Amino acid sequence: MSAQIPAVRSTEQLREKWMKPEVITGSEILLRSLVLEGVECVFGYPGGAVLYIYDALYGFNDFHHLLTRHEQGAIHAADGYARASGKVGVCIATSGPGATNTVTGIATAFMDSVPLVVITGNVVSSLIGTDAFQEADITGITMPITKHSYLVRSVEELPRVIHEAFHIANTGRKGPVLIDIPKDVSANKTLFQPVQSIDLRGYNPKVVPNHHQLEKVAAAIKEAERPVILAGGGVVYSGGHEELLEFVTRTEIPITTTLLGLGAFPSGNPLWMGMPGMHGTYTANQAIQKSDLLINIGARFDDRVTGRLDGFAPHAKVVHIDIDPAEIGKNVNTEIPVVGDVKTVLELLNPLVSRSDKADAWRGQISQWLADKPYKYKDSDTELKPQWVIELLNDTTKGEAIITTDVGQHQMWTAQYYKFNHPRSWITSGGLGTMGFGFPSAIGAQMARPDRLVISINGDGGMQMCAQELAICAIHNIPVKVVVINNQVLGMVRQWQELIYENRYSYIDLAGSPDFVKLAEAYGVKGLRATNKEEAKQVWQEAMDTPGPVLVEFVVSKEENVYPMVTQGSTIDQMLMGDCE
Amino acid sequence: MTTTMTSHTIAVLVNDQPGVLQRVSGLFGRRGFNIESITVGQSEEEGLSRMVIVTQGDDKTLEQIEKQLYKLIDVIKVVNLSSKPMVARELALIKVKSEPAERPEIMGVVETFRAAVVDIGTNSMIVQVVGDTEKIDAMIELLHPYGIRELSRTGVTAMIRGNA
Ligand SMILES: Cc1ncc(C[n+]2csc(CCOP(=O)(O)OP(=O)(O)O)c2C)c(N)n1
Numbered sequence: 243m244s245a246q247i248p249a250v251r252s253t254e255q256l257r258e259k260w261m262k263p264e265v266i267t268g269s270e271i272l273l274r275s276l277v278l279e280g281v282e283c284v285f286g287y288p289g290g291a292v293l294y295i296y297d298a299l300y301g302f303n304d305f306h307h308l309l310t311r312h313e314q315g316a317i318h319a320a321d322g323y324a325r326a327s328g329k330v331g332v333c334i335a336t337s338g339p340g341a342t343n344t345v346t347g348i349a350t351a352f353m354d355s356v357p358l359v360v361i362t363g364n365v366v367s368s369l370i371g372t373d374a375f376q377e378a379d380i381t382g383i384t385m386p387i388t389k390h391s392y393l394v395r396s397v398e399e400l401p402r403v404i405h406e407a408f409h410i411a412n413t414g415r416k417g418p419v420l421i422d423i424p425k426d427v428s429a430n431k432t433l434f435q436p437v438q439s440i441d442l443r444g445y446n447p448k449v450v451p452n453h454h455q456l457e458k459v460a461a462a463i464k465e466a467e468r469p470v471i472l473a474g475g476g477v478v479y480s481g482g483h484e485e486l487l488e489f490v491t492r493t494e495i496p497i498t499t500t501l502l503g504l505g506a507f508p509s510g511n512p513l514w515m516g517m518p519g520m521h522g523t524y525t526a527n528q529a530i531q532k533s534d535l536l537i538n539i540g541a542r543f544d545d546r547v548t549g550r551l552d553g554f555a556p557h558a559k560v561v562h563i564d565i566d567p568a569e570i571g572k573n574v575n576t577e578i579p580v581v582g583d584v585k586t587v588l589e590l591l592n593p594l595v596s597r598s599d600k601a602d603a604w605r606g607q608i609s610q611w612l613a614d615k616p617y618k619y620k621d622s623d624t625e626l627k628p629q630w631v632i633e634l635l636n637d638t639t640k641g642e643a644i645i646t647t648d649v650g651q652h653q654m655w656t657a658q659y660y661k662f663n664h665p666r667s668w669i670t671s672g673g674l675g676t677m678g679f680g681f682p683s684a685i686g687a688q689m690a691r692p693d694r695l696v697i698s699i700n701g702d703g704g705m706q707m708c709a710q711e712l713a714i715c716a717i718h719n720i721p722v723k724v725v726v727i728n729n730q731v732l733g734m735v736r737q738w739q740e741l742i743y744e745n746r747y748s749y750i751d752l753a754g755s756p757d758f759v760k761l762a763e764a765y766g767v768k769g770l771r772a773t774n775k776e777e778a779k780q781v782w783q784e785a786m787d788t789p790g791p792v793l794v795e796f797v798v799s800k801e802e803n804v805y806p807m808v809t810q811g812s813t814i815d816q817m818l819m820g821d822c823e
Numbered sequence: 824m825t826t827t828m829t830s831h832t833i834a835v836l837v838n839d840q841p842g843v844l845q846r847v848s849g850l851f852g853r854r855g856f857n858i859e860s861i862t863v864g865q866s867e868e869e870g871l872s873r874m875v876i877v878t879q880g881d882d883k884t885l886e887q888i889e890k891q892l893y894k895l896i897d898v899i900k901v902v903n904l905s906s907k908p909m910v911a912r913e914l915a916l917i918k919v920k921s922e923p924a925e926r927p928e929i930m931g932v933v934e935t936f937r938a939a940v941v942d943i944g945t946n947s948m949i950v951q952v953v954g955d956t957e958k959i960d961a962m963i964e965l966l967h968p969y970g971i972r973e974l975s976r977t978g979v980t981a982m983i984r985g986n987a
Contacts, residue, residue: 385846386853390896393841410896444838444899568890571883 253280256304263435268397268428269298272361275404277304278436281332283323283689284308285316289336290376291363294428306689308718311710313340315682317347318708321356322683325669326644327690328481330357330411337364338376341422342383346676349387351418353673354502355479357411358418359404364393366426381422389417397430405437414447415566416479447565451582451590458578459537459561460594466535466559468604469495472518472547475502475672476540476564478665482585483507486539489588494597496608498526500541502672505662509641515608516617519547520808521654524615524822527806527814529608530555537561540584543573544673553813563587617658618822619802626778626798628652628727632659634782635697635725643695644687646670648680648704651733654804656699678707684722685714695723695786702728702755712765715791723785724767724793726758729800737803741818742810762793771795830859831885832904832911832981835874836866838897846895847874856880856888860913860978871899875980877956904981911981915959916941917950920970932965947972 260274272295276284283306288296299307310316313335320331331351335344341362351358365374381391390410392403400423407419463469477486477499483506490497490513498515499507507514516523518530530536536558541547548554551573562569562576563584570579580587619629632655635643641661646669647653653670662668669687671679684698705726715722732750739747762769768788772778778796785792805820837843844863851858859877866873878888885903892901904911921929929948933940938952952962956979963974 381842382845385842385849415894442896445896566894568887568894572887 250282250303250305253277260304261436263433265431266434267294267298267431268400268423269294271397271400271432271434272404272423272428273298273302273304274434275401275436276332279404279408280329281305282329284332284334285310285319285323285686286334287313287316287336287340289340289363291337291365291425292334292340292423292428294425295334295361295363295423308685308689308714310682311713312708313343314347314678315685315708315711315714317344317358317360318350318676318679318682319686319689319711320358320360321347321351321679322646322669322686323690324351324356324358324686325683326666326687328479328666329690330359330408331686332359332361334361335363336376337362337380338378341378341380345384345387346674346678348384348418348420350671350674350676350679352387352389354671355416355475356418357416359407359411360418360420362420362422363428364422364424367395367424368426370424381420384420387418388420389415391420391422393422394424394427397427397432400427401434401437406440406442409440410442410445414445448567448581449565449583449586451563451580451587453590455578455580456587456591456594459580459591462535462559462561462578463493463495463537463595464598465600466598467600468529468533468557469493469535469537469601470529470533470558471495471497471537471539472500472530472541473497473503473506473539474500474541475506476584477503477506480540480565480584480586481665482540482583482588483665485585485588485592487511488592489595492592492597493595494605495537495601496529496605498522498529500544500547500672501657501670503541504657505665505668508663509661510663512609515612517657519544519549519814521658521804521806522547522814523617524806524817524819525608525611527808527817528611530558531813531815533558535559535561537563539563539588540565542569545573548573549808549812549814615822619805620821622799623775626772626774626796628729628796628798628802629655629659630775631725631727631778631796631798632656632699634778635699636660638782638786639695639697643667643697644669644691646680646684646687646696646698648700649675649677649734650701650704651729651737651802651804652699652701652727653680654734658804677704680704681724682708682711684724685711685720688720688722696721697723697725699725699727701733702726702730702752702758703732705758706755709761712762712767712791712793716766719790721790724762724791726793726795728755728758728795728797729802730755731800733800733802734804736800740803741807758793758795768792769795771797773797828879828881830905831878831880832909832979833876833878833888833892834902834904834981835876835892835898836900837872837874837895838899839870839872840897843872843897844874846897847876847892850891850895851876851878851888854887854891856884862978862980864980875904875978877979902983904983907987908984909981910984911955911979912953913956913959913977913979914951914953915963915974915976917952917963917966917971918947918973919950919966920946920972921948922946925969929966929969932962936962938962
C-alpha cells in the first residue's frame with residue numbers, strides 16, 4: 243500500500259550538505275532553505291515568473307516535487323499533506339493566473355488553521371505596479387486570507403523571510419503564509435548563510451496558560467451538574483489528543499467533537515456523543531443546550547456548531563481554551579477564558595481535576611439519549627443508500643483509514659457514519675466548505691503517509707472540480723482509493739431546495755457528467771462501479787486488493803437527505819429528525 | 824460590559840513595513856469595524872510607526888479590535904488611549920471666502936480660537952486650527968456662514984498624559 247515515489251534522504255544528512263556558506267541564486271537559496279526546514283514534498287506548477295526556481299529544481303532530488311495539473315490541485319494537496327502530517331505544506335505557483343489559482347486553497351487553509359507556505363513568483367521588481375504581463379498583486383489579494391505575507395524585496399532577505407514564514411505558519415494558531423518572489427530576486431545571487439534565529443517582536447504566541455484560570459476551571463468542574471466538553475480542531479493541531487483522553491477519563495465528562503475535531507477522541511468511548519451542530523447528533527445538541535458548564539477545547543464556536551447564537555447553551559457557564567485570544571468571546575460570551583496551547587493547557591489542568599458525583603444523573607441522561615437517538619436512515623434492498631456505503635467503508639477498514647472528503651451530503655454522511663479513532667485521519671474543508679478539495683487533498687495525505695490507506699470520498703459534483711489530478715495518481719502510482727458517491731445531483735443544494743425552498747430544484751441536475759469509470763481509465767487509473775449492495779461489496783474489496791490508485795463509483799439514490807438537520811435561524815435543539823425519528 | 828456605542832482612540836505601534844497600513848485598514852474593513860479617523864507617522868523608535876485610530880463601538884467590539892490587531896505579525900503594541908487621560912489633537916486647514924470687508928470679523932473668530940491665518944488671497948484666506956475634535960468642529964461651524972471653499976483635516980493623533 244505504499245506510494246512508489248523514492249524516499250528522500252533525511253534532513254540531518256542534508257543539513258551538512260547545504261549548510262555551507264556559498265554565493266548562490268535566490269532560487270537555490272529557496273530550495274536549500276526548504277530542505278533545511280525539513281520539507282519532503284512540494285506541489286507546484288511552473289510559469290514565466292518562477293522559471294529560475296524551476297531551473298534550480300532541475301535534477302534537484304533532495305525533496306519531491308509533484309507537478310499537479312492545476313494550481314488548485316497543488317494547493318489542496320499541500321493542505322492535505324499538512325493536515326495528515328502536522329508539518330508545513332508547501333506549494334509553488336507562478337505569478338498572475340498561477341497565483342490567483344491558489345486563492346481558494348489559501349482561504350481553505352486559513353479558515354481551518356492549516357500551516358502552509360505558499361511560494362508565488364512575481365514579475366521583476368522594476369515592473370511591479372505597471373500592469374506587466376501576468377502581474378497580479380497577490381499579497382494584496384490574499385491579505386485577508388493569510389496569517390502573514392511577504393513580498394520579497396531583495397535576495398539578501400530571502401533566507402530570513404523563508405525561515406520566518408515556516409515559523410509563523412506552524413506556531414501559535416497555524417495558518418498559510420505567502421512568499422511572493424519577484425523574478426529578479428530568484429535570479430540574483432548572494433552569500434547564503436542559513437538563518438539560525440528568529441526575531442519577530444510582534445509575534446509571541448502564548449503557549450502556557452495562566453495557572454489561576456486553570457484553578458477556576460477545576461473548581462467549575464467540581465460544582466457542575468451538567469458539564470459538557472466541546473473539542474475542536476485545536477486538539478488535533480496541538481497534538482493534545484492523549485491529554486484530552488486523560489482529561490475525559492479523569493473527569494468522566496461527556497464529550498462532543500466538532501467536524502474538524504473528529505478523530506481527536508476515540509469514537510468508541512462511551513462518553514463520546516458524536517458531532518454537534520447543523521448535522522450533529524441529537525445527544526450532542528441536547529447536551530450543549532441543557533449543560534450548566536460548557537468546556538470548549540480548541541474549537542471556535544462556528545455558526546454551523548452554534549446555530550442561532552442568542553439561544554446557544556443558554557444555561558452554561560462557558561470555559562474557552564484557545565491558542566488564539568481573539569477567538570475567546572468573539573461569538574460566545576466566556577466566563578473562564580484560558581489562552582494557551584491545548585496540549586500544554588491539558589497537561590497542566592489534568593492533575594487538578596477529578597470525577598464529580600454531582601454529574602451522575604447527567605451521565606445517565608446522556609447514555610439514555612445516545613441509546614434512544616442514534617443516526618438512522620431507511621435502508622433499501624433495491625438501491626444503494628449513501629449512508630450504507632459509508633458504513634461499508636467503515637466496516638472494511640475498521641476506522642483505520644485516512645479519509646478525505648469533498649463538500650456536500652457525502653461529507654456529512656462520512657462525518658456521521660465513519661468512526662474515527664485517530665487524530666489526523668480525517669481531512670475535510672470545514673470552515674470554507676471548498677468543493678474540489680477532497681480528491682487533491684488525498685494525494686497530499688498519501689504523500690505524507692505512504693504507509694496508510696487513504697480514501698477520498700467525493701460527490702459527483704465536487705469530483706469534477708479537480709478530477710484532472712487523477713493523472714498524478716496514475717503517473718506516480720499514488721494508491722489513493724477515490725470514491726465517488728454519485729447521486730446525479732448537487733445533493734446538498736438539492737436538500738436545501740427541498741426543505742427550505744419548497745422543492746424548487748434550481749440548477750442541481752448534473753446530467754452530462756462523465757462516465758466516471760471511463761474518466762479514471764482515460765487517466766490510466768482503474769475504475770469500478772457499483773449500483774447495488776452485492777456489487778458494492780465486491781468492487782470495494784477489489785479496490786482494496788488493488789495496490790495502485792482506484793476510482794470506485796457508487797451509484798446511489800438521489801432523494802436521500804442528511805438528518806438530523808438544524809435549519810438556519812433555529813437553535814441547535816430544534817432539529818428536523820427525518821429518518822432519525 | 825456595556826453595549827453602548829462610544830468613540831475610542833487606539834494607538835497601534837507597527838513595524839514600518841510596506842503594506843502595513845493596508846493590513847490594518849483591511850482588517851477594520853473586513854471585520855466590519857468602523858474607522859472614524861486614522862493617522863500614521865514615525866514613532867520614537869526607528870523602524871516603527873505609530874497609528875492612531877479613532878473608532879466607534881461597544882466594549883465587546885473594542886476588545887475584538889484589540890485582539891484582532893494583535894494577530895497581525897507587524898503589530899507590536901496596541902494601547903487603548905481613551906481608557907486613560909490622554910491628549911488628543913487634530914489639525915485642520917480651512918480655506919474660507921473672505922472679501923476684504925469681512926476679514927476683520929473672521930480674524931476675530933480665529934483669535935478667540937487661538938487659531939492662525941496662514942495665507943491670505945484676494946478673496947479668501949487659509950485658517951489653521953489645532954485642537955481636539957470638538958474645537959475643530961466648532962471652528963468649522965463658525966466659519967461656515969462666510970463660505971468654506973476647501974477643508975482638510977488630518978485626523979486625530981494622541982498620547983497618554985504624564986509619565987505613563
Ligand atoms: C467551490 C464551491 N462551489 C459551490 C459550493 C456550494 N455547494 C455546497 S454543497 C454543494 C453540492 C455538492 O454536490 P456534490 O459534489 O454532488 O455532493 P453531494 O452533496 O451530492 O454529496 C454545493 C454546490 C461549494 N461548497 N463550493
